[in-house]
Amino acid sequence: MGSTAYLLSVIAVAALATFLTRALPFLLLYRWAQHPLLQHLGRYLPPVLMVLLLLYALKDALVSGQYLLPSLLSLALVTALQLLLRNPLLSILSGTGLYMLLIQTLPPG
């Protein structure tokens, strides 16, 4: 019914656009990888992006307030375990487990 052709074109275009966003820096800037400005960005962007991704992952809880308390409590557990034992998998699994327990047993709010 022609809609498969449309679906496939949309998939192809979305895939191309996504790949372009990932590849452009490598296509355009590779030659200048040692430039001081790019070195500067390469050094400070990872910590900045990690904080921003963390906030982004918590966006819904921060904006709506729903599950904000379970989120903060679980993050506190993740932080404490990571600082004490420095075992990423243990920290993440414990935090996720606590969060699941809290939101499945407590009324939303």
Next chain:
Amino acid sequence: MTEPDRSAFRLSLPVLFGYIPLGIAFGVLFSELGYHWLYATLMGVVIYAGAGQFLAVGLLANHAGLVEVFVATLLLNARHMVYGLSLLSTLSLRGPRRWYLIYALTDETYSLLSMLQAGCDRSRTRLQFKLALLNHLYWVIGCTLGAWLGGQIGFSTAGIEFALPALFMVLTLEQYRAVRRPGVFILALAIGLLALLISADNMLLLSIGMAVSLLIMAKGGAPWDRRRIF
């Protein structure tokens, strides 16, 4: 399994717990369009972008034009350019595997790769590649399951997607061990919260834009480094 296999799997586990439920959510949404579930698998393989695929479902439902699909996807995923920017000198793989890593550079894969920056040996480049491949696999499995099972899935695993914020929290703490500059983290937090206040929907793009501008302006005199002011 060899040693690097096992550590790649361990490192990727939080992404497994995040990608399967997220992929299923995408698949369920996609199944409402009425297409065969195999197309959801295809999208997971070739687009491989969480937000991008959710957007594509919306665009498909509205019969959006291809130019609109291109521009909307490009804008939505613009943040990926910054990931590439920060990995320019550290992605040491060569050849097709390098291009696969670039192709598979999602938020989560970027986060894991950025933690592996130190050193430049062969086992590390293999680890980078395996991590990217495992994450991609989890995503494709999630997308497929969701579209295949459609709405029949009852979630008793509510909250398992918290593995992703937990992963970002751990990686933020590890970044702090590597870059001991509290100012950088406080500044990022402030920018992120400001962007949330301005527009929650565009928070990530907006905050990354602000952060990159600030970092460029601060070059030669980072504002949080007292020795370098002016």
